[in-house]
Amino acid sequence: MSEDKYRAVMELAKRRGFFWPSYEIYGGVAGFYDLGPYGVLLKNRIMDKWRKFFVRDHSNYVVEIESPMIGPSKVYEASGHVENFTDPIVTCKKCGRKFRADHLIKEVLGIDVEGLSPEEMTKIIRENGIRCPVCGGELGEVKTFNLLFRTQIGPYEGNIGYLRPELAQGMFVAFKRVLDAMRNRIPLGIAQAGRVGRNEISPRQAMMRLREFTIMEMEYFIDPEDEEGSCPFYHRHEDTRIRIVTWKEKEEGVEPYWVKVSEAVDEGLIVHRCLAYWMAVAQSFMESLGIPSVEMYFEEKSPQERAHYSSQTFDQLVRVSRWGWVEVSGHSYRGDYDLSRHMKYSGADLTVFKPYEKPVIEERTYYIVDRSFIGRTFRSKAKEVFKMLEGVSQDELRRAYEEGRPLIVGEYNIPPEAIKVVKRKEKITGKKFVPHVVEPSFGIERVLYVTFEHAYRLKEGRVVLSLPRDIAPVQVAVLPLIEKDDKLRSKAKEVYDMLRQADFYAVYDESGSIGRRYARYDEIGVPAAVTIDYETLEDDTVTVRDRDTWKQARVPTDKLVEALRRFIYYKADIASIGKLVEA
């Protein structure tokens, strides 16, 4: 049954122009998918929903940017991808099985070889006679496989560039600029939607795992010392119930359960309220795409599974017919790992200055050397002494003072009497810190697929794509009842023009019997079909047909735009927008 649904869904997607495997005429290449005419429209509407939920709904805090797909090698050295996105792989010459070379060596010899070159690992394997743990066959050379797509920037061979495997680095690298443009306010969310590439070893599962795909992601930068202030919209979802399971619970066989956001945070199930808040937003977002809340949950990744910089990661899983639960988004607490790395590798200051509400007056103690004493004592050498004193820390001065022993700088002895204590009141207006990051990240193609599959229905043996009305690729079809009647046709074209000018995505179609055309638009998920019939010519009313119930309401043409707006954007019932037509 589930197998059949997957096949039916893929068949519809291909036949009606939603999506299909790329490069088909050349035999295809695994891990690449095209989006067709309706696929692109649907994707755009999904992306617009995401913008609403994550960006526009938080317009004072979250902004969207766009950064390049190709980055210089330095960026991905800093991010750790050049080093960590690579696996050393060794292949058994006899049975062909592949193993992680470092794991195999650690297993057999108990030594950690992380960071060693493939040649060194090969040597270790040879010298210790390590063989295939499954069949005992001889192992080949250790090879590395990096999942980054590599290229060169310009004509210079040494100038290596990588295709981004995630969007995050674009936000981190541009962080200072964006922060500046947003007038240095924190919390700050930087969002981006764009394509990424990962050279997967063996992609499969149709659109679930691709080598090139689209991510919608946000890096939400916060002050780690101010959890409450980091989430000014927390109250919106405080009482929202989300469905989660922690990794420990999962190991114990606990099923996902419903919990209020505030409880999950207060009980420490979720490490930070921002993480929990964006998970609740993610759940609402997926619900708006027609995924019922019982068809999804959040599952915490175990420490072994998650990236080393993450202190907690939840995956959002949605049920699909063929593969069961699949990940559509990831929610990570990334800490300050990325910004710190980029500070180190680039030398740039990526800290944030956060002013206190009231400046803090603090009394500070300074230990200073009496300059007149030095001048008197060392005379012509004094200049040299001052210079050397520049490298002496407050701590050293304090110890010399407190212990009453001379401070030795180079070949000079400075007696403790020359050190003076000065207490000074200082006004501290704020603090500098490296922000922490909470990251919700969606894979669009997966979201698109689950949306498509959940919309797929059979009604009386016909396919109906019951997409939520406001994400339907085409919003309204305008149909003259009879093809061969010029009066109906010209009136229908007038109505089409009116809807088009009112910014609806409308199509006009006169080909085939009316029933056939209804069926056609049911299949591509058009929520409303407007039919121009003979009554239209008499009293200027049209019928609006609801894709899901097949009920029709009669609406005056001059009220049609408003009626369709309510129907498509405000979930108005078909009966509420006009007089129902008797079947």
Next chain:
RNA sequence: GCGGCGGUCGUCUAGCCUGGACUAGGACGCCGGCCUGCCAAGCCGGAGGUCCCGGGUUCAAAUCCCGGCCGCCGCACCA
């Protein structure tokens, strides 16, 4: 990458085992005509196929054999 199964008009498929009348058949869809006063009606006509690709066996290959590509499943992989 290994093993299993598969790949035929846009889509779904028949044919393959048992090579030859296959000029590859059908259904649905699509296009045109007739018809049609509301749910894939009917009639007529039409377009549409590198039988996944390459090689081999044979007088003859969609069909048998080998290699490759792609898809699905299992294993491995999935920062």
